[in-house]
Amino acid sequence: MNSSAIRFLLGHVLAIEGILLLLPAIVGAFYGENSGLIFLLVAAVCIILGLLMTRRRPESNVFYLKEGCVITALSWIVLSVFGCLPFVISRQIPSFTDALFETISGFTTTGASILNDIESLDRCMLFWRSFTHWIGGMGVLVFLLAIIPLSGGSNINLMRAESPGPSVGKLVPKVRHTARILYEIYFGLTVLEMILLIVGDMPVFDAVTTAFGTAGTGGFGIRNDSLMSYSLYLQWVVTIFMVLFGVNFNLYYLLLFGHVKKALALEEVRYYLLIIVVSVGVIFIQILDIFKSVGESLTHAFFQVASIITTTGFSTTDFDMWPETSKTILVLLMFIGACAGSTGGGIKVSRFVVLFKTIAKELNSYIHPKSIRKISIDGKPVEHEVIRSINVYFITFMVVFSTSIFLISLEGKDMVTNFTAVAATINNIGPGLELVGPTKNFSGFRDFQKHVLMFDMLAGRLELFPLLILFKPAVWKEMLSKKA
Amino acid sequence: MFRHNNDKDGLNIIIVGCGKVGRALVEQLSKEGHYITIIDKNSEKIQNLTNLYDIMGIVGNGASYSVQMEAGIEDADLIISVTDSDELNLLCCTVAKQVGDCSAIARVRTPDYSKEVSYLRDKLGLAMIINPELEAAKETARILYLPTALEVNSFAHGQAELIKIKVPEGNTIDGMTIAHLGRKIAPNILICAVERDGDVTIPAGDYTIQRGDIISFAASRKVAKQFLEDIGFKTNQVGNTMIIGGGKSTYYLAKLLMNMGIEVKIIESNRQKCEELSILLPKAIIINGDGTDEELLKEEGIETAESFVPLTGIDEENVMLTLYARKVSKAKVITKINRMTFKTVLNDLDLGSVIYPRYITSEAIVAYVRAKRASRGSDIETLYHIFDSKAEAIEFRIREESSVTDVCLANLSLKKNLLIAFINRNGKIIIPSGNDCIRVGDTVTIVTTHTGLKDIRDILS
Numbered sequence: 001m002n003s004s005a006i007r008f009l010l011g012h013v014l015a016i017e018g019i020l021l022l023l024p025a026i027v028g029a030f031y032g033e034n035s036g037l038i039f040l041l042v043a044a045v046c047i048i049l050g051l052l053m054t055r056r057r058p059e060s061n062v063f064y065l066k067e068g069c070v071i072t073a074l075s076w077i078v079l080s081v082f083g084c085l086p087f088v089i090s091r092q093i094p095s096f097t098d099a100l101f102e103t104i105s106g107f108t109t110t111g112a113s114i115l116n117d118i119e120s121l122d123r124c125m126l127f128w129r130s131f132t133h134w135i136g137g138m139g140v141l142v143f144l145l146a147i148i149p150l151s152g153g154s155n156i157n158l159m160r161a162e163s164p165g166p167s168v169g170k171l172v173p174k175v176r177h178t179a180r181i182l183y184e185i186y187f188g189l190t191v192l193e194m195i196l197l198i199v200g201d202m203p204v205f206d207a208v209t210t211a212f213g214t215a216g217t218g219g220f221g222i223r224n225d226s227l228m229s230y231s232l233y234l235q236w237v238v239t240i241f242m243v244l245f246g247v248n249f250n251l252y253y254l255l256l257f258g259h260v261k262k263a264l265a266l267e268e269v270r271y272y273l274l275i276i277v278v279s280v281g282v283i284f285i286q287i288l289d290i291f292k293s294v295g296e297s298l299t300h301a302f303f304q305v306a307s308i309i310t311t312t313g314f315s316t317t318d319f320d321m322w323p324e325t326s327k328t329i330l331v332l333l334m335f336i337g338a339c340a341g342s343t344g345g346g347i348k349v350s351r352f353v354v355l356f357k358t359i360a361k362e363l364n365s366y367i368h369p370k371s372i373r374k375i376s377i378d379g380k381p382v383e384h385e386v387i388r389s390i391n392v393y394f395i396t397f398m399v400v401f402s403t404s405i406f407l408i409s410l411e412g413k414d415m416v417t418n419f420t421a422v423a424a425t426i427n428n429i430g431p432g433l434e435l436v437g438p439t440k441n442f443s444g445f446r447d448f449q450k451h452v453l454m455f456d457m458l459a460g461r462l463e464l465f466p467l468l469i470l471f472k473p474a475v476w477k478e479m480l481s482k483k484a
Numbered sequence: 485m486f487r488h489n490n491d492k493d494g495l496n497i498i499i500v501g502c503g504k505v506g507r508a509l510v511e512q513l514s515k516e517g518h519y520i521t522i523i524d525k526n527s528e529k530i531q532n533l534t535n536l537y538d539i540m541g542i543v544g545n546g547a548s549y550s551v552q553m554e555a556g557i558e559d560a561d562l563i564i565s566v567t568d569s570d571e572l573n574l575l576c577c578t579v580a581k582q583v584g585d586c587s588a589i590a591r592v593r594t595p596d597y598s599k600e601v602s603y604l605r606d607k608l609g610l611a612m613i614i615n616p617e618l619e620a621a622k623e624t625a626r627i628l629y630l631p632t633a634l635e636v637n638s639f640a641h642g643q644a645e646l647i648k649i650k651v652p653e654g655n656t657i658d659g660m661t662i663a664h665l666g667r668k669i670a671p672n673i674l675i676c677a678v679e680r681d682g683d684v685t686i687p688a689g690d691y692t693i694q695r696g697d698i699i700s701f702a703a704s705r706k707v708a709k710q711f712l713e714d715i716g717f718k719t720n721q722v723g724n725t726m727i728i729g730g731g732k733s734t735y736y737l738a739k740l741l742m743n744m745g746i747e748v749k750i751i752e753s754n755r756q757k758c759e760e761l762s763i764l765l766p767k768a769i770i771i772n773g774d775g776t777d778e779e780l781l782k783e784e785g786i787e788t789a790e791s792f793v794p795l796t797g798i799d800e801e802n803v804m805l806t807l808y809a810r811k812v813s814k815a816k817v818i819t820k821i822n823r824m825t826f827k828t829v830l831n832d833l834d835l836g837s838v839i840y841p842r843y844i845t846s847e848a849i850v851a852y853v854r855a856k857r858a859s860r861g862s863d864i865e866t867l868y869h870i871f872d873s874k875a876e877a878i879e880f881r882i883r884e885e886s887s888v889t890d891v892c893l894a895n896l897s898l899k900k901n902l903l904i905a906f907i908n909r910n911g912k913i914i915i916p917s918g919n920d921c922i923r924v925g926d927t928v929t930i931v932t933t934h935t936g937l938k939d940i941r942d943i944l945s
Contacts, residue, residue, distance in 0.1 A: 064535075065535075155538060156534065156535065156538065157535070170540045172519070172540065172556075173496075173519040173520050173521050173538070173539050173540040174519060174538055175538055176538075380543075383527055
């Protein structure tokens with residue numbers, strides 16, 4: 001294992017976090033908040049540590065998938081630990097566990113909070129909280145790849161470990177340019193949303209943080225009631241952008257280069273939109289009599305569906321009060337999640353497409369036992385290896401999921417709470433039902449349960465294996481044995 | 485805003501076919517910073533290569549229009565088609581020429597087409613048609629012309645040669661310094677590089693040659709022959725040769741050798757191939773039999789053969805045959821290695837001359853790519869890899885005055901491990917000494933272990 005490369009890249013990640021921490025410090029200075037100085041302090045620590053770690057170049061630039069996974073998992077842990085320090089030092093979230101929970105929830109774009117009174121936090125704290133969504137949405141290592149020239153072809157292993165989806169491809173031959181294009185699209189869409197929100201009379205601070213929350217499909221609001229009190233126009237803007245950020249970014253790349261036909265033919269995106277339309281339709285009919293007008297029902301139905309399937313987790317209404325069928329649909333949507341190659345979480349639409357096609361193939365083989373049929377997506381055959389890994393992913397997901405529910409249940413809360421709490425964290429959504437419903441939060445859990453949920457959030461964001469690999473003792477043995 | 489528009493940045497290159505040559509190309513070209521997309525029908529090969537190098541891979545048929553579009557043929561500068569099939573390669577390039585505005589290189593190796601190569605190239609508008617078997621045969625023939633050399637590369641379009649020899653025990657130059665050698669024996673040759681225990685050095689004047697060193701020197705053909713005679717090497721070209729295996733390379737080699745007046749004997753186990761060869765090569769002696777049969781080899785006179793070239797399709801067999809031939813005869817033996825990469829092991833076996841067709845091919849293409857890039861800002865004419873890519877010989881064209889022109893070479897502070905091998909001034913080859921200088925209009929060949937030199941000024945430290 002190339003431990004010097006791991007050290008080197010971790011150093012870079014820390015230094016970048018230090019630089020990013022300067023932004024909330026500026027916000028703090030702008031609003032005249034003293035807590036802004038804390039960000040300056042933490043930023044300095046991160047940058048110095050980062051510089052120390054990157055002073056010596058690694059002996060070898062070559063690393064393989066295992067190193068890519070380890071770097072990714074460790075980066076996210078390091079990011080979260082340092083990212084939560086401002087909350088702890090400022091005593092705005094005094095408990096370390098709570099602060100870490102909040103920060104992991106931010107970076108993994110979950111949006112599950114332990115704060116009872118969000119509005120009591122300083123502006124710079126709220127800014128950092130939302131900004132973590134934006135950083136975590138596209139991934140910090142992808143950012144690293146975009147700005148730092150790392151030689152060698154091993155970089156793809158970093159991107160593969162961090163980016164969501166069953167198979168990670170490139171848009172252009174070089175990883176660096178691919179990463180840059182992704183960030184350019186990401187940045188462009190975010191700014192567009194901010195402008196549209198500001199045009200709709202949203203205060204600038206709210207617009208910026210809400211756009212961060214939408215772009216990363218995170219879901220931290222800066223008000224206690226999430227987005228309930230904003231105007232209809234603003235809610236629609238957010239709805240549409242949530243859907244947009246849940247789309248595979250390949251689509252935007254294809255559109256930008258005028259391959260409209262190819263973009264529209266992307267199978268995953270089509271199914272994604274179909275699922276949204278059907279879910280909105282059913283929920284809309286069910287909640288017609290809850291709200292005053294047809295328009296309001298449609299707004300809420302669409303907003304909630306978009307918020308859950310893209311795993312954002314904003315809310316405009318307490319959907320815990322909705323009919324059982326609607327709630328069930330929302331819980332199912334949690335697992336489906338967004339498209340691969342987007343900023344959203346969940347199991348991903350493309351995995352489900354393959355899984356369902358596998359079922360169809362299996363059924364077919366009962367009727368024609370000797371028939372041969374290849375599963376294809378976008379007209380291209382899916383390799384057996386990919387199908388196998390999707391199946392294994394699904395099974396592993398279920399194992400992690402059920403183990404977590406069991407551990408959570410030790411606390412004695414009701415089944416729906418436990419189930420949706422795990423579902424909402426492992427799929428990076430945020431709110432669940434009952435005690436963790438949209439108007440409530442995760443502060444009621446004990447520390448042990450919070451740790452389990454933190455693990456779930458990271459596992460969900462990194463798609464299980466990069467994190468699980470850290471639990472293999474052989475990995476640590478290898479990493480520490482050749483300590484340079 | 486998403487385009488890479490920087491002209492120093494490298495070319496957009498599409499490589500179709502990820503076999504031995506494709507791999508070697510990807511390895512070299514991605515190191516030089518080009519934007520590479522590979523196409524192959526085999527997804528496993530694509531997977532392997534994209535894991536190793538920073539390139540994009542597409543699974544599919546490279547000759548298909550839609551696959552080429554997906555690979556970005558519209559923006560490509562160059563398409564290189566090196567699949568197994570000649571016809572597919574030609575089709576790939578033809579389709580690509582219609583769709584995009586790019587240069588095309590195809591590998592064509594069937595003897596049927598070999599006579600029509602220049603016709604095909606002109607009619608299809610290809611930049612280059614390469615034939616690894618033919619190139620390998622040419623190189624083999626060059627060595628047989630100068631049998632004491634391990635390797636002979638032509639330079640400056642045939643006017644100078646880069647010759648590689650191994651210093652035998654008890655030779656006059658064993659223990660001699662480079663400076664001494666230059667003064668005493670051969671003022672007109674230049675020792676470019678020395679390989680000792682697998683490491684390559686570009687020697688300075690105080691470097692001492694030891695027995696067992698593999699040295700490369702540059703000289704004109706006549707001078708080289710004289711020098712080799714002076715230090716006690718035999719320099720007569722061989723009179724006859726025995727070739728094992730009757731594939732494409734055999735055909736090309738036999739034809740070349742017979743033109744040089746060398747008798748050729750071919751042993752091939754497949755009767756049909758023997759018959760085909762006997763039609764194509766009426767003057768050669770074609771033996772139908774198993775080339776790995778010791779008795780047959782003896783019967784056909786391996787012990788008295790002057791040279792021996794195993795060209796079977798199996799590397800291991802070639803190596804075994806070489807070892808056997810070196811044991812029972814004094815023949816000059818040339819081994820062809822297609823696939824194996826255990827270079828360090830092969831070196832220890834003392835095989836003598838070894839040729840690697842895939843490197844010969846990839847070198848020719850890399851030289852072209854560098855030249856193509858040169859039209860976009862650098863002045864490289866050709867580039868050769870010597871010592872298995874451990875060192876490079878680069879030919880620069882000097883177009884304008886710069887910090888290196890009109891200064892005595894002795895006054896230039898060159899990089900370490902870098903040497904100016906020769907200067908071609910209006911067709912005359914100069915082996916430079918400290919008093920010579922580079923002038924505008926010259927072509928300068930340097931030898932170095934540094935990679936990625938792009939401009940003549942890069943030679944300065």
